[in-house]
Amino acid sequence: MAHDDAVAVKEPQAPKESHARRWSGLGGGFIAKLLLMALVNALALTIIMSAWNAEAWAILTLSIVLIVAADIIYFAKRTLPLKYLYPGLVFLAIFQLFTLAYTGYVAFTNYGTGHAGSQQQAVEATLIQNERRVDGTPTVPLSIVRDGDTLGFAVTQDGIVSVGTEDDVLEPVGGAVVDANGRATEVPGWEVVSQNELFSDQDLQQAVIDLRVPVSDEAEDGSMRTRDGSSGAVYQSSIEWDDEAQTFTDKETGTVYYADQETGNFVADDGSRLPTGWSVTVGFDNFVRAVTDQNLAGPLLKVTLWTFAFAVLTVLTSFGLGLLFALIYNDDRIRGRKWMRTVFILPYAFPAFMSALLWRGMLNREFGIINDWFFFGADINWLGDPLLAKLAILWVNLWLSYPYWFLVCTGALQALPSETMEASRMDGAGRWRQFRSITLPLLMVSTAPLAISSFAFNFNNFTIIYMLTEGGPPFPGTSGLGSTDILISAIYNISGVSGGSADYGLASALSIIVFIVVGIISAIAFRQTRKLEEI
Template sequence: MTMKTTAPKEHAPADEPPKPSSAAQGFTRNLSTGLGAMLFKILAIAVLDATAIFAVFLAVAKDALLIASIIAVITLAINVIYFKRGWLPAKYLAPGAVFLLIFQVFVIGYTGYIAFTNYGSGHNSDKDDAIMSLLQTNQQRVPESAGLPVTVLDGAEGLALLVEREGQQLVGDVEEPLAPIDPAALSQYTQLSFADLLGRQQEVTSLAVPMSEDPADGTLRTSDGRTAYQYTSTLVYDKGADTMTDSLTGILYQDTGVGAYSAASGEQLMPGWSINVGLDNFTRAITDSSIRSSLISVTAWTFGFAFLSVATSFFLGLFLAIVFNDLRMKGRKVYRVISILPYAFPAFLGGLVWAGMLNKDFGYVNQVLFGGASIPWLTDPWLAKFSVLWVNLWLGFPYMFLVCTGALQSIPDELAEAAKIDGAKPWQIFRLIKLPLLLVSVAPLLISSFAFNFNNFNVIYMLTEGGPRLADSGMNVGATDILISMVYKVAFVGSQRDYGLASAFSIIIFLIVSIVAIISFKQTKALEELN
């Protein structure tokens, strides 16, 4: 009888804990991952909700109920999407849709809204703010008014005045009128010393504290930081009749519906307020002779600039692509690298560099290439246009070179060989075979390039700033201004900024580019038959 012996089982050390099973590990990992993701989602949604609530209250305070409603609906939709089980595609699409609404739809809609208003310099607030500003800016010292001893204080909201009147301490600043204050609350202010008064003299002298909630009571002002005097407006506002009367001249100003108080002579009090003017901005662009002539001139040059930029860069890029695509050419890889270097150069920096090189007095082109000549590349209207086209060609041909190179290499060599056998010459092969096939893939890119150059703000503004100025124009427009740079000047350059007119121009640009794109894409359908 044989006895079977088995090896003794090895036991884990007593101090070593048992290893968890793979199922337990997976459960723990899933639990921690799910919990972390849930906490992050709750935190992110909480921040979004808090921001949205603040935006809703702010919009309601500004009487923008439509915007408040849109924000509330979007926020509610996001909460539903991310807290409801399932709806996985919506969870990925929601962020992109929100950014699309904010940065595209809202911007376009707001631009369209501004185009139908008189929003701009002197008309950038509501009527109540305009009335308050008129009463505060047209003030004179009350004749023989007694001076009040004051103390200039510095607080969290800026400078304030402390006045003791009838045994009571009153404090007010630019935003808040004089009102009694608890002596204990004065600890939040710091009294300005004499040295501080001298160092901040401009702030002190420009400080105007309202006497009360009623703007007609005027303001309290000081020139030395020690004594203040009462100032009242020379304009008398009649709330019932909605009129302003100049107490010095007796002229009556009424609200005639133009966004400002106007006299019978047509004189207006500024600032006014923003109102809806309908199609007035578009009508001005057509009927006002000074604006119409500038608009026609700039539009014609915009089309010329966009067309010539695309044509010159395309043909130069195509020529270089054909040359460097020839296998017989040595070092063509090096030439290709050199040719695309301008494409890696930022357009706005290129404009600045060329602006220095084309300077009339000390530019490299005049001083070195033309032996010290004084050629006004950027100040003569026609030379400035040539300079803009030249710089844009330098910046744009590498893109066309890359596109044409890829398109040429995609055309089968068998087509050219078959044409040679049939007796076709190289020019015939290119014109009748390669060029039509090339246009099939390049035509959409030419259209997009035209649309890009139609709004190519960087090169124009960095090189010439739209100049030289057109002397016969009623607007701040130059010989090299295109529509987009003209819009920029109307909206942001100069003392008189007309955002309503600039928005109307933007809509006109959008319509022009859309029409050109639609017509161009319809014409390219004829090329598809070549496929």
């Protein structure tokens, strides 16, 4: 009996999860992750192969590092936090850090119009630019042929049809059929492009005009070109490249151009240079040129001063007007405050670029309603006079900006402690004393950081400048800058995005300067605003 009493009673155990159910739970998620990472690796492999073909070693190395890190993070068990952080870090590195780093790199080069590629590309471009039709060569019937994405010429000469492409010289082919004009209509292994298709496709037309098919293995023999897609002739370059001596020689004048590795140009002894060069590192030359070039330094100084004035005046005027309306419509005695507030924030609801274009039309010298309605048809050149154009920009930007500060100040006023205001009234403080000693200091605690960010925004407010005046009226000279340009619009003009000669190196250098200036001012201002917290 004692033995029976000592027998331990086993506790019931939970039923074990079946292997199939465990596999369906864990394995399903693993398979989904495996498929997703397979897609990511396939995309990375495509980028790596493209970078290898383009000899972009930096992109190739970065792609390998990122994909290897991704595989380690998402297949390891102890990297749970990085599984969530890694995508954000990758996008930060690609779209922010890489952009900043590349801008910094370009700032120390002469990259721009005439210096957009490597030296080898500059050599090829120069040879092409100096091509001339060989005197005495006949015009021969020609057809455009295609094999997939590869275009070529089928040239008929002395009854023989020869086919060649940009990479392959003209070689005779058998079995071709020609029409009464001698043009090939059928070429074995090739699709003959019809004239109707050629005339209806502008991209194809440009590709055909740009196509050059070498007539032999010797580059000096020239290449076959066409202007109309139905006939061709042999063209040769009037300038000769010596790869060993790194020189160009003009066949007509005998002038020799040497490759200057410091400036990225082909320069002759008399100082003349060929129009096409290549990109090289120039150190701090772009930064020095911004302050020493007589055609650039003066306009840039005026642009810089106006940029600071524009940013400061915009913040002060819009903040002041917004605060004034906030104080007025925060008074309980005013009826219909909600409707009036809605009316006053309407400019904030319209897109800035549309509002700028609208004001541009209203300020038009001849047809604008501002002159017709408010100045009795006076001929006031609002956007053509330097001073009036600046006043117009300040006015339009005030109209666009004050609703923002109206909303901010209204919210800040409603958040002020009523006990403090009541105590000041009981102590005999008037409205002006309350505003100066209590309301404004407390408002600045919450609005000062926003004012700093507003300054930084208006320092780079490209939209209002470009849409309203496009930076004009222009400064006298050839700088390409205007009286209402701010630094960001000046950089836009210098970069050549809007047309004309591009100087990406100088534009990048100025971008770095703007970044440093805004960063320093913002850091100092934020540091000063900490003192307001002691109030």
